[in-house]
Amino acid sequence: MVAALGHLTRVIAGIPVPNTPIVNATISYAQANLPTATYKHVMRSWLNGQAIINKFPSANLANVDQDAHAVAAILHDMGFSNNTQLLSHDKRFEVDGADDTARSFLQREGGKEWSEARQQAVWDGIALHGIPNIALHRDFFVALVAAGSQIDLAGPEGAKLVYGDMITVTREEYDGIQKEFPFSDGDRPFFVEQLVELCRSKPDTTYDNYVGDFGERYVANYSRVGHRAIDFMDYQSSSG
Numbered sequence: 001m002v003a004a005l006g007h008l009t010r011v012i013a014g015i016p017v018p019n020t021p022i023v024n025a026t027i028s029y030a031q032a033n034l035p036t037a038t039y040k041h042v043m044r045s046w047l048n049g050q051a052i053i054n055k056f057p058s059a060n061l062a063n064v065d066q067d068a069h070a071v072a073a074i075l076h077d078m079g080f081s082n083n084t085q086l087l088s089h090d091k092r093f094e095v096d097g098a099d100d101t102a103r104s105f106l107q108r109e110g111g112k113e114w115s116e117a118r119q120q121a122v123w124d125g126i127a128l129h130g131i132p133n134i135a136l137h138r139d140f141f142v143a144l145v146a147a148g149s150q151i152d153l154a155g156p157e158g159a160k161l162v163y164g165d166m167i168t169v170t171r172e173e174y175d176g177i178q179k180e181f182p183f184s185d186g187d188r189p190f191f192v193e194q195l196v197e198l199c200r201s202k203p204d205t206t207y208d209n210y211v212g213d214f215g216e217r218y219v220a221n222y223s224r225v226g227h228r229a230i231d232f233m234d235y236q237s238s239s240g
Contacts, residue, residue: 013180014173015047016054023070025109030074033083037190040181041152046073047177049148051169065141068118072125072145075101080194092205093198098126130210132162140166192218 010019017023031039046069053064078086078100079093086100087093102123106114125145128135135146147166151159156174160167192214199206199215199222206212207227215222225231 012043013047014176015051017047017050018066018070020067022067022110023074026071026074026105029105029109030078033078033081033086035080035082035190037184037187038077038080038194040183040187041149041191042074042077043181044152044177045076045145045148046070047148047181048151048169048174049073049144051173051177052144052147052166055168065118065121068122069125069141069144071101071106072122072129072141073148075105076126076129076145076149078126089202090204091202092209093211094127094130098123101126136163 009016011017027043030042034042049069050066050073053061053066053069056064076097077093078097079095080097081087081100087096088099091099102119106119106122110119121139121141124138125142128138128142129146129149132143132146132150135142143163143166147159147163150162151167151169151174154161156167156169156171159169195211195214196218198211199219203215203222204227206215207224208229212222212224216224
């Protein structure tokens with residue numbers, strides 16, 4: 001359910017969210033350029049993060065760039081776009097998404113109020129969303145984008161194991177978001193296949209991160225050997 005609450009706020013899945021031109025354009029852009037399963041995931045991720053923001057004391061809300069959070073959260077998986085023109089052949093999927101969003105979409109749709117600093121914040125949020133042990137130490141905005149995605153995949157309880165007390169999403173809020181943008185039976189296998197395909201098509205972008213785990217399990221002849229930090233150390237020793 002989407003209910004209007006005036007010019008600046010509306011409610012999606014029980015969560016009050018910003019109702020601004022850039023947020024609405026971001027939702028439309030994601031829906032047009034992402035597979036359905038991925039679109040539902042990013043919407044759930046955004047709403048999880050917004051649910052956390054909504055619990056901030058009112059005096060602190062002025063310090064939260066809610067539009068920037070929406071853009072970063074909703075477009076954090078543009079590296080899995082079904083529009084191949086948005087994808088590279090040699091960059092990590094997170095960087096594909098960050099470059100398209102922060103360097104192209106925002107410059108096209110955002111207007112002058114999107115300074116270089118705001119664009120960089122969005123870039124960081126997208127690029128680091130899959131690296132929680134870095135995102136947690138960047139700034140709260142970046143951690144929030146990562147946490148929203150983690151909540152969707154692991155539930156509030158699972159996300160707390162990584163993000164601790166910043167996870168304030170209730171089970172009731174989580175269930176309401178899941179009801180509005182539900183997992184289909186084939187969604188999780190679809191997500192796995194997206195990661196496996198990266199290991200097939202862009203293996204050099206996967207060896208040093210979690211995506212490579214899927215290559216080792218599911219892709220014949222995939223190997224990180226020769227691409228690990230210890231392999232480079234061995235090469236240096238043998239060539240020295």
